[in-house]
Amino acid sequence: MVVETVKSTRSARVQVLLYRGKSFVTGLRWHPLGSVTGHMKEARQYGREHHLDIVAIRRTPAIIQAGFVARSDDVTKGMYSLAATLAGQLGDSWIAAWRTDSDLDQYALVAVYQGGVISGCDMIGTGAEVRRRVAQQRSRGISFTHEYLPSEFEMGGHPLDVEELLQPSNLKREYRLRPLVFGLSKTELVQLSILAGLITVGVLGWAQWENHQAQIAKEAAFQAEQRRLEELARLQKESGVEQPPQALEHPWAKRPSVDDFLEQCSRVIYQLPLSIAGWEFSDALCDGTQVVSSYRRSGNSTADNLIKATLGHFPGGPVFDESKSLALLKFDISLPAAGDEPLKAADDMLANLSSWLHNFSQQPTLKEVPVEVPVQPAVPGQPAPPPPPPPQWKQFELRYATGITPLDALTGAPAQGLRLREIKTKYETGHLLWTVTGDLYAK
Structure with a gap:
């Protein structure tokens, strides 16, 4: 042949x-x-x-x-x-x-x-x-x-x-x-x-009844395969790199890169004013899908003042608490998936990341957390699938608090296998204090 x-x-x-x-x-x-x-x-x-x-x-x-x-x-x-x-x-x-x-x-x-x-x-x-x-x-x-x-x-x-x-x-x-x-x-x-x-x-x-159940099972199997292929195509489009089928089993492949997370979150947070029509900035949190900032009323400012001042800047406008003294302003962002990448040994990756942050006088905690592999649901009319094999990677939760902006501290950091979960900042005594949470995946 x-x-x-x-x-x-x-x-x-x-x-x-x-x-x-x-x-x-x-x-x-x-x-x-x-x-x-x-x-x-x-x-x-x-x-x-x-x-x-x-x-x-x-x-x-x-x-x-x-x-x-x-x-x-x-x-x-x-x-x-x-x-x-x-x-x-x-x-x-x-x-x-x-x-x-x-x-x-x-x-x-x-x-x-x-x-x-x-x-x-x-x-x-x-x-x-x-x-x-x-x-x-x-x-x-x-x-x-x-x-x-x-x-x-x-x-x-x-x-x-x-x-x-x-x-x-x-x-x-x-x-x-x-x-x-x-x-x-x-x-x-x-x-x-x-x-x-x-x-x-x-x-x-x-x-x-049995034949009807078999037909449902066939359709469910093909629909599941179609969704799997569509998800793989989405990863390839967003990452710009052809992805292997195994990428669908790797959680880090579906999450945004550290650089994209830092850039988009910082761009929105840095543009938030410290005061809007007498409402004072309190804190902000970015989780990769939106930035949620909170403002507290001061003096004789009113909810109407804040609504008018933010019109056209925050989709949906402010959301107030029952006392109308605390307001949340939301801004949606969209981050592409980073795609799959090889992982290195856990000892090397932990040492590299902690050393980088120590250079900025940070005290990070990197705690291993259990990896939960999702169990595929049973197809109607079919026996339950076998349990998934144990994962071939480890996951460590990263946390640290700092007065240095994450964009300054993490730009250029060893980001292989690193994915950020959220960036939070709080305004206290004239300074912004930052808290960074993420996940490090390693072998």
Whole structure:
């Protein structure tokens, strides 16, 4: 088998396998279609929204699914979807990986669960990448009926005879990619009408409770996978760097960087006046989503005075306590996620951060706190998933109080694995006193 990597400005995930003159495309974006009679309309809508114009449609009794790709990925109609070709022969529950070239550390991976190709499991990668993806699916509690894995993975299963499966006599028209813009042919419309009638009759008789629960479980599994991919895409967009799937399991990847936190919080806090229409500044707190400042009434100042003075400066205006002598002013901020990053040994990271702060005459406390890995909820109708594996990192809570601004004290600090939780300042005897709270993640 010959492997050709598609040169594309759009997506590096799309690749093509050439076998006996036939082209098999990997890296499709798989998406479930909800409508039986209008699934092509739904597919075209999805393609327009995501700038994808070529599709492979899979229909099984349990699911209708579309795999999308773009012409800009050097993919054309008539090529075959590798995942669809194998799924049409291997059934509804399996995972397969095999080496594409004996001279390269390059493996193909395809996985199907409950009739649908699993998003992110139609790919080509190195042996290490594919092993991690197989382990990831197992960790999610998925139990495949069949596992076809190479012996060098040492993960069980049996080798896949991909040459037998991809020979021309096994290829069907339904495995081919086709353009979205042309919609359905007359023959396809007739076939779809017949299929819709048969499915309608079948659905009327398929009202047993267990089957209904199974359908709910399938939908929940696909929705969960879709949310996971959307979250990973958000992290990549905000951080500006391609993120590995493991980033979703790392809490520091989803939180803003120290520099962004310091810059945005300080920018708002430094602009807060010490007095507004006779109301005196008391304190302010920034938690990365908003800055909340409090002002106390003095002299003969009134709530009306503060409302007029802050109009147009603080969305929503001031919020007063019952006595109308204390007011809160809120200002929303938005910080991008920093993305994933490697961690160093805890002893080194603790020493580096504490030494930096000691240079500023600070006395930080760095206390280890238990790491709680969230347990995935059970899918309706399915057994509870196994408990998550223990985390491979430690978490330390950072706290210190100072008269030096955090922007001065922490700019240039060793921030690898460091994420700030909140910055608080309080005005006392003519000075601002600062309290900084954060988390340090380390191995």
